[in-house]
Amino acid sequence: MSGNSSTKLSRLKRNFQPIAKRLNKVLLRIGGLFMLILIVAYAGIVYFDISSGLRTHLSNTVQDHGPRLTAALWDIDPTTINEELDALAALPGIVGVVLITPSGARYERGLSNWVENKFSYSVALVHKNSSNTVGTLSLIGDASAVWSQLLSRVLPFFIAQIILVLGILLVLQWLLRRVVVRRLDALTIHTHLLQANRIEKVPAPPAFATVVQDELDCLLEGFSSLQGNVLKNEQEREQLIRALAESRDQLEIEVAQRTGETLYLSGFLHMLSKDAQRYLDLPLDQAQFGLEETLAQTGVLLGFDALVAVCFSDEILPEEVYLWHKEGRKLRADFVLGRRALYKLSEYNLNHQSVFFIDTVDELDAGCGEAVLCRDLNLAKLVALPFNFNAERLGVLFVGLKSPHRQYSKLEMRILPMVVGLCSNVLAHHRQQLALQEAKEALLAANAKLALQANHDGLTDIANRRAFDESLLQEMRRATRSDQSLLLIILDVDFFKQYNDSYGHGEGDIALKKIAAILAQFAERAGDCAARIGGEEFALLLPHTDIRIGKSLAERVRLAIIKLGLLQADGQPLTVSQGGAIFSGEEEVSPADFLRMADQALYRAKNGGRNQVCIAKMPNGPSAGIL
Numbered sequence: 001m002s003g004n005s006s007t008k009l010s011r012l013k014r015n016f017q018p019i020a021k022r023l024n025k026v027l028l029r030i031g032g033l034f035m036l037i038l039i040v041a042y043a044g045i046v047y048f049d050i051s052s053g054l055r056t057h058l059s060n061t062v063q064d065h066g067p068r069l070t071a072a073l074w075d076i077d078p079t080t081i082n083e084e085l086d087a088l089a090a091l092p093g094i095v096g097v098v099l100i101t102p103s104g105a106r107y108e109r110g111l112s113n114w115v116e117n118k119f120s121y122s123v124a125l126v127h128k129n130s131s132n133t134v135g136t137l138s139l140i141g142d143a144s145a146v147w148s149q150l151l152s153r154v155l156p157f158f159i160a161q162i163i164l165v166l167g168i169l170l171v172l173q174w175l176l177r178r179v180v181v182r183r184l185d186a187l188t189i190h191t192h193l194l195q196a197n198r199i200e201k202v203p204a205p206p207a208f209a210t211v212v213q214d215e216l217d218c219l220l221e222g223f224s225s226l227q228g229n230v231l232k233n234e235q236e237r238e239q240l241i242r243a244l245a246e247s248r249d250q251l252e253i254e255v256a257q258r259t260g261e262t263l264y265l266s267g268f269l270h271m272l273s274k275d276a277q278r279y280l281d282l283p284l285d286q287a288q289f290g291l292e293e294t295l296a297q298t299g300v301l302l303g304f305d306a307l308v309a310v311c312f313s314d315e316i317l318p319e320e321v322y323l324w325h326k327e328g329r330k331l332r333a334d335f336v337l338g339r340r341a342l343y344k345l346s347e348y349n350l351n352h353q354s355v356f357f358i359d360t361v362d363e364l365d366a367g368c369g370e371a372v373l374c375r376d377l378n379l380a381k382l383v384a385l386p387f388n389f390n391a392e393r394l395g396v397l398f399v400g401l402k403s404p405h406r407q408y409s410k411l412e413m414r415i416l417p418m419v420v421g422l423c424s425n426v427l428a429h430h431r432q433q434l435a436l437q438e439a440k441e442a443l444l445a446a447n448a449k450l451a452l453q454a455n456h457d458g459l460t461d462i463a464n465r466r467a468f469d470e471s472l473l474q475e476m477r478r479a480t481r482s483d484q485s486l487l488l489i490i491l492d493v494d495f496f497k498q499y500n501d502s503y504g505h506g507e508g509d510i511a512l513k514k515i516a517a518i519l520a521q522f523a524e525r526a527g528d529c530a531a532r533i534g535g536e537e538f539a540l541l542l543p544h545t546d547i548r549i550g551k552s553l554a555e556r557v558r559l560a561i562i563k564l565g566l567l568q569a570d571g572q573p574l575t576v577s578q579g580g581a582i583f584s585g586e587e588e589v590s591p592a593d594f595l596r597m598a599d600q601a602l603y604r605a606k607n608g609g610r611n612q613v614c615i616a617k618m619p620n621g622p623s624a625g626i627l
């Protein structure tokens with residue numbers, strides 16, 4: 001306890017002590033007064049008792065000695081009178097004897113001043129026979145004996161009274177201390193300890209046995225009320241704190257649960273998003289495995305027994321079933337749910353994407369798709385979650401349980417739509433990918449056809465003029481870069497007009513095709529090009545071919561065409577004239593110049609009698625001119 005608290009306690013005690021002291025004084029005075037009254041009363045009683053005893057003693061003495069003294073006075077016998085008087089004076093308690101005769105004679109023994117003595121007894125002595133008074137006898141009692149006797153009797157009483165009163169006072173004081181002062185102390189301490197932060201540890205205030213309407217009672221009542229109020233407030237506060245703590249704990253539990261759920265959900269979402277990402281990277285033919293992996297992960301995580309994603313058939317694909325089963329069970333081969341064959345799965349559920357529970361599999365028709373599914377997969381209950389994509393009914397996800405007692409939890413029912421969302425996205429993506437692939441293939445085919453049409457000659461199926469021009473430019477650049485020679489041969493069918501005229505255009509076309517096919521055989525290397533560049537005019541572009549090889553090759557072409565056996569109407573074989581040119585890669589000529597060179601050589605071949613080969617070199621080259 002601090003110094004300040006001690007001072008406070010002392011001050012409190014000081015404030016209450018005068019009450020106790022006043023009570024002590026009152027008790028002391030009442031006790032003293034009571035004792036005094038008792039002693040005085042007792043002394044009075046004793047005094048009267050002693051004095052009356054003395055009087056009785058004197059009276060009895062007179063009774064004893066009176067007759068003899070009366071007889072002696074009647075007989076006037078002085079001796080006897082004196083003897084009797086001496087005898088009387090010698091008696092205890094008698095300090096003086098006075099006898100006065102009618103004649104005035106006076107006999108005295110001992111104390112003579114009897115008038116002042118309160119304890120004297122006088123009696124007239126009367127002769128029994130004559131009834132004459134013969135004298136007056138006065139006996140003087142011993143006052144000192146009375147006082148000493150009084151003292152001897154009152155003193156013990158006085159002492160006893162003092163002891164008794166003191167004892168009573170002590171007892172009263174003890175009781176007062178016990179009942180009042182100690183309680184005052186207790187109240188003081190109680191008051192001091194009466195603080196809000198330790199109110200529950202403060203002992204109950206002392207209780208008085210009797211109801212005393214004084215300030216202590218008021219104080220006590222006040223303290224009790226105060227403590228009661230404070231305790232009540234404290235209890236209410238504790239209840240509130242407890243309730244608050246309980247609410248906080250509950251809140252913490254809920255937060256933890258929600259956090260757990262959120263973590264679980266986010267983990268699940270993470271898994272799904274990873275799966276979704278994975279699907280994008282999967283080749284088309286592996287989408288099924290990817291989806292079944294997702295179903296497996298979902299089933300294992302949530303503790304289901306089977307997950308089946310049924311994707312309805314459409315114009316592109318037949319019905320697809322993606323399955324995961326805990327024990328590896330498979331579905332019957334002829335299992336078909338179909339877009340409209342769903343048992344009990346109402347139109348409403350399908351249209352509104354709402355979950356449909358099939359709690360009792362036994363209620364299903366034996367032949368329906370769900371019954372087959374449950375039987376094959378040994379399931380007791382199903383939940384069906386339809387899924388759409390772009391307002392198109394895409395399919396249904398079935399989540400099956402083996403035990404009829406296992407329930408679908410709220411958390412699961414929050415997660416499953418995510419799986420459904422993923423399924424619908426994956427399947428839609430899969431189908432879109434397939435459709436896209438088909439479209440792409442068609443486009444590629446169309447493009448290829450177009451490219452073919454753009455670069456190929458429709459009649460002869462070899463390169464056309466456009467492709468030839470590109471090839472010529474390309475190969476001239478390459479020849480320049482690699483410093484390699486490039487051979488260009490222009491071929492023109494001789495007297496083809498006659499042939500046409502003789503056999504018709506159809507036969508002419510056939511001849512052109514056959515010639516083109518021969519040319520294609522001589523342009524098999526990479527970079528070689530056989531093209532139809534005019535009506536009956538062809539070109540051969542052969543990289544890495546020098547003049548010697550070129551001449552030999554042109555000769556073989558000429559012979560090969562003759563060997564086709566195409567004959568003019570006069571029996572002569574259908575021949576071609578060839579004009580060639582060599583580009584060494586060094587000359588600075590354009591494709592048009594190069595082509596013109598070959599054309600000039602062809603012109604010379606025609607003029608030279610046809611069915612022959614003329615090959616020219618660049619005019620600025622080392623061997624320019626016609627060979």
Ligand SMILES: Nc1nc2c(ncn2[C@@H]2O[C@H](COP(=O)(O)OP(=O)(O)OP(=O)(O)O)[C@@H](O)[C@H]2O)c(=O)[nH]1
Binds near residue numbers: 493494506534535606
């Ligand atoms: N059947 C057919 N004939 C064609 C085609 N293109 C051009 N011709 C014909 O080829 C002939 C070319 O005749 P000309 O230019 O007079 O030359 P030529 O008769 O071959 O005589 P020279 O070239 O001088 O030997 C024409 O009759 C054309 O009708 C074609 O695609 N099909």
